[in-house]
Amino acid sequence: MPNLKTTASISTKQLRTKAFKANTIIGWSFILLATLLICLFYFYPMVQAFIMSLQSGSGTNLTFIGFDNYIRLFKDPTFLTAVKNTVFYLIIQVPVMILLALVISVLLNEKTLKFKGFFRTAIFLPCVTSLVAYSVIFKYLFGLDGILNMMLLKSSIISEPIQWLTDPFWAKIAIVMAITWRWTGYNMIFYLSSLQNIDHSIYEAAKIDGASAFQQFFKITIPLLKPIILFTSITSTIGTLQLFDEVMNITNGGPGNATMTISQYIYNLSFKYTPDFGYAATVSYAIVIMIVFFSIIQFKVAGDRK
Structure with a gap:
């Protein structure tokens, strides 16, 4: 007679x-x-x-050349200029935008603030506007006879119009201001949603202990928002390294190549100059390498060591 327990066990294993x-x-x-x-x-x-x-040639007539395109990058003055401009935007704009978004989110998280819904909507609205439309508007704002120069002249802050779009330095500042205006509200939403998940009793205890608003911001808010700050820093870094629309529509990379970004250079290599898709792909991978490099740095500096 077969063992009933063994048969049942086998049947159970088969069913599982x-x-x-x-x-x-x-x-x-x-x-x-x-x-x-x-x-x-x-x-x-x-x-x-x-x-x-790994290929080179005009249009689709490509031939294999190995890593010659990658060696060419270090000898290409236009590419090096585009990298310098892009890194300038990254170093200046991203920290300013992150700090602004943090401060605004803390202010909008105050329980005593009235019309919070209106302010949140107003600050977030730039994020949903068309990239091309807002870039064209900023181009007119920063024009020689634009509204910004008119306001500065009437308030006697400047004595002559600033060459926002034709001076290499001021053109970069104009791009930074445009990007900051558009993307600050986007990051603000992340911080605001995270702040609303922080127990308010933590801040009340800090007030009882005599902590000022400044101390609460740096000792409580920033440490608790550290993962979100890291996330927004990396996404903002990726977005800035891929910057294209604003530069293309506001300054078209000018004056000269003073505001050209890596993405605009890829566009020029593919569609404006004699088409060199192989070298354009190489420049694209340069962006990938830069994104990985800066992301690793941010993880090392601000990431969780555990």
Whole structure:
């Protein structure tokens, strides 16, 4: 006579195995389509772009040249200028925008503030405006006879109009101001939502201990928002390194190449100059390398050491 317990145990294992296989098939059926689409529209173009970066030629008439394009980067004065301009935007604009977003979010999180909904909406609205539309508006604002110069002249802050779009330094400042105006509200939303999850009793205890608003900001708010600050810093870094629309529509990279970014240089290599898609792909991978580099630095400086 067979052992009934052994038979029951085998039957239970078989049922579990069948159930596991069924669940596995069902799980893969849910993610298979998404996985295929990600591979098709993300990983495949990335691999093809890397292969193209190892080629050179006019238009689609490309020949394999190995890593010569990557060596060419370090000898290309236009590329080096674009990198210098992009890093300038990154170093100046990102910290200013992050700090502004933090301060604004703290102010809008105050319980005694009236019309909070209006202020939050007003500050966030620039994020949903068209990139091209707002860039064109800023181009007119920063014109020689634009509203900004008129206001500065009437208030006697300046004696003659500032050459916002034709002076290399002021053109960069104009781009920084435009980017800051558009993206500060975007980061503010992240900080504001995180602040609302912080127990208010922490701030009340700090007030009882005699902590000033300045101390509360640096000793409580910033440490508790550290993961969100890291996230917004990395996303802002990625966005700035890929900066294109504002420069293209406000200054068109001028005067000269004083405001040209890496992304605009890629566009010029592909569509404005004699088409060199291989070298353009190489410059694109330079952005990838820079993003990885700056992200690692930010993780090391502000990330959780645990």
